[in-house]
Amino acid sequence: MATGARRERERAEREQAIIAAARDLALAEGWEAVTTRRLAAEIEYSQPVLYSHFKGKDAIMAAVAVEGFAELATALASARASAADPRQAVADVAAAYTAFAEQRPALYDAMFTLAVDLPFASQGVPTDLARGFAELADAVRPVAGDDDLEAVTETFWSGLHGLVTLMRSGRLRRADQDRRLAVLVRCFSR
Amino acid sequence: MATGARRERERAEREQAIIAAARDLALAEGWEAVTTRRLAAEIEYSQPVLYSHFKGKDAIMAAVAVEGFAELATALASARASAADPRQAVADVAAAYTAFAEQRPALYDAMFTLAVDLPFASQGVPTDLARGFAELADAVRPVAGDDDLEAVTETFWSGLHGLVTLMRSGRLRRADQDRRLAVLVRCFSR
DNA sequence: CAGGAACGCTAGCAGTGCTAGAATCCGTGG
DNA sequence: CCACGGATTCTAGCACTGCTAGCGTTCCTG
Numbered sequence: 001m002a003t004g005a006r007r008e009r010e011r012a013e014r015e016q017a018i019i020a021a022a023r024d025l026a027l028a029e030g031w032e033a034v035t036t037r038r039l040a041a042e043i044e045y046s047q048p049v050l051y052s053h054f055k056g057k058d059a060i061m062a063a064v065a066v067e068g069f070a071e072l073a074t075a076l077a078s079a080r081a082s083a084a085d086p087r088q089a090v091a092d093v094a095a096a097y098t099a100f101a102e103q104r105p106a107l108y109d110a111m112f113t114l115a116v117d118l119p120f121a122s123q124g125v126p127t128d129l130a131r132g133f134a135e136l137a138d139a140v141r142p143v144a145g146d147d148d149l150e151a152v153t154e155t156f157w158s159g160l161h162g163l164v165t166l167m168r169s170g171r172l173r174r175a176d177q178d179r180r181l182a183v184l185v186r187c188f189s190r
Numbered sequence: 191m192a193t194g195a196r197r198e199r200e201r202a203e204r205e206q207a208i209i210a211a212a213r214d215l216a217l218a219e220g221w222e223a224v225t226t227r228r229l230a231a232e233i234e235y236s237q238p239v240l241y242s243h244f245k246g247k248d249a250i251m252a253a254v255a256v257e258g259f260a261e262l263a264t265a266l267a268s269a270r271a272s273a274a275d276p277r278q279a280v281a282d283v284a285a286a287y288t289a290f291a292e293q294r295p296a297l298y299d300a301m302f303t304l305a306v307d308l309p310f311a312s313q314g315v316p317t318d319l320a321r322g323f324a325e326l327a328d329a330v331r332p333v334a335g336d337d338d339l340e341a342v343t344e345t346f347w348s349g350l351h352g353l354v355t356l357m358r359s360g361r362l363r364r365a366d367q368d369r370r371l372a373v374l375v376r377c378f379s380r
Numbered sequence: 381c382a383g384g385a386a387c388g389c390t391a392g393c394a395g396t397g398c399t400a401g402a403a404t405c406c407g408t409g410g
Numbered sequence: 411c412c413a414c415g416g417a418t419t420c421t422a423g424c425a426c427t428g429c430t431a432g433c434g435t436t437c438c439t440g
Contacts, residue, residue, distance in 0.1 A: 046420050116359050151369040162352030169306050172344055179341040187377035236389050
């Protein structure tokens with residue numbers, strides 16, 4: 001009778017395998033290489049199995065994005081925790097953010113560029129997204145008069161997001177990224 | 191013999207019709223609704239005609255983006271020209287930028303999110319893109335110590351781009367956009 | 381008016397996300 | 411130990427995508 005529990009566990013493992021395969025494939029070859037057929041081949045099942053776990057390809061991408069939000073939050077947290085002083089914290093958090101986007105471009109795309117609507121109504125995202133947002137907020141708190149801390153944080157976040165996306169799409173020269181980061185950090189510290 | 195000139199003119203008109211159809215369709219129903227079949231039906235020709243004008247669908251989107259860069263540049267220019275003082279110029283240019291993105295979302299996507307590489311190697315874009323960039327630079331010039339005016343401008347641009355894209359994808363509440371814009375403008379004026 | 385070339389169309393390819401229905405496996409009761 | 415029944419998985423296919431080869435027509439030229 002406990003066979004049902006095993007089945008359920010195996011199902012969960014397979015679901016995780018799908019997410020991992022999608023993530024790895026996207027990181028290695030970009031999201032355009034992630035097709036349902038390749039995904040199915042990767043996990044050694046047929047295509048329809050994917051649809052018994054997720055509503056569609058978008059839902060798979062959303063699941064990958066959810067993992068990304070958790071990773072980003074912890075990356076920001078460790079950057080802020082190891083900063084010497086509040087001033088440095090802003091710079092370190094900003095550097096951690098851009099480094100995350102640079103090193104996991106496909107993950108960043110899933111989180112912010114593709115899969116527009118799905119994850120935000122779901123369960124796991126708001127938590128991890130809020131965690132990351134809170135790290136940014138704590139970093140810029142000294143500069144904000146408390147009432148509009150939220151607006152300041154969101155603007156700081158937008159600045160980072162803009163730097164990352166414009167550079168990744170070739171609109172900004174990669175070489176000057178540090179200088180631009182310094183300008184942004186100067187705006188949001190002191 | 192002058193018949194060749196007419197043919198060429200008709201060809202140019204048809205090419206413009208393709209770009210206009212793509213643009214209108216994208217603005218009305220989004221880029222996912224722009225298929226080569228619908229585009230062909232819209233201009234009342236068969237699909238292969240599209241490929242005698244453009245290398246592929248991406249090239250059509252790039253052509254639409256090129257028009258967008260010209261429009262954005264003139265919008266920014268007129269905003270800056272009609273500003274009372276330098277301080278106000280930054281705010282007005284920022285407002286014009288976000289208004290452009292808000293009112294022509296599909297156009298903005300073609301310029302910055304989709305069609306990643308094509309237009310920048312081509313002829314028309316660098317000019318109009320540089321025009322828009324110059325408007326931003328002139329607006330923020332007072333705040334920059336001349337040497338890194340470029341970095342300051344690029345960072346300002348990134349901030350605007352981040353605000354626009356994060357809000358459009360639902361990551362930021364639309365209601366607080368004015369407050370965020372004010373924060374950004376404060377950073378880049380005085 | 382005949383020859384020829386430029387032109388646009390029909391038809392089709394390979395690939396996409398997704399799904400209906402057949403086939404197979406597996407735990408259960410006789 | 412075997413046959414049944416339900417869940418699970420696969421095969422085959424649909425409608426659509428971007429794109430292209432090759433045929434038919436049209437129009438200009440000599």
